[in-house]
Ligand code: 13P
């Protein structure tokens with residue numbers, strides 16, 4: 286156990302280890318939650334970890350779709366979330382009925398579904414993707430097949446441009462945290478520190494992404510910074526990502542836009558709620574078996590790419 290843990294973190298780890306609860310945290314979680322977690326990562330890394338963990342239960346510190354993904358991949362383990370109201374507004378932008386209608390309107394299209402979506406929507410999709418593998422996933426689909434990309438138009442647009450693939454239909458969903466960036470202020474940040482490397486998440490708009498030196502998922506940003514010789518980075522995604530970046534690279538400088546990008550749903554989880562969840566896990570995340578059986582196929586296809 287980490288010797289710099291606070292009393293509450295020691296208690297969380299003690300209870301979790303005693304009960305066989307594995308704690309997963311997303312890179313946007315508060316720093317003290319990232320520290321206490323057994324594993325921290327991006328959406329793809331969390332999904333992969335959830336498949337191979339040996340714990341008897343999983344506590345997902347993140348938003349609901351991340352816990353649902355863990356539940357879909359782990360039918361024999363109980364999956365919990367510390368804060369049941371932590372959702373992803375983008376995931377709620379498309380529902381099953383809308384997707385059923387879109388499938389009827391585009392009968393030959395392969396449906397590629399960003400994991401930021403409900404279990405029911407995944408179940409109606411052909412293959413899932415995350416921000417770190419979306420280009421690879423779409424590239425794995427024969428070129429002549431049209432692709433219906435849901436729900437993030439920005440990630441979908443990034444893939445479309447990267448692959449120069451005209452036959453992609455983009456659902457008009459977006460992340461409110463990344464979509465409304467002040468592009469002018471990012472430009473000014475870059476001008477004021479021209480030697481810095483500008484890293485952006487593909488949920489940002491096309492106009493913003495044009496400025497980026499490198500476009501990456503949160504996990505890929507961490508890898509990029511670790512390997513880079515550069516000393517200064519402008520980080521354009523949710524603010525908390527600078528926590529693991531600073532921790533792993535104390536000699537490097539990280540600049541974040543002002544005002545910061547904050548995901549209010551990610552911030553609903555507090556260390557106190559994590560303690561309550563390991564003391565008496567109350568908020569179990571379940572997926573009906575009929576939905577799970579279809580959704581797991583879309584997730585497994587992604588994991589195989
Ligand atoms: P990552 O998979 O890059 O961590 O992204 C998840 C997310 O919700 C970004 O807003």
Ligand code: SF4
Pocket residue numbers: 348372373374375376401460461462463488523548549550551
């Ligand atoms: Fe959803 Fe955006 Fe929050 Fe990510 S940052 S969880 S996409 S609302």
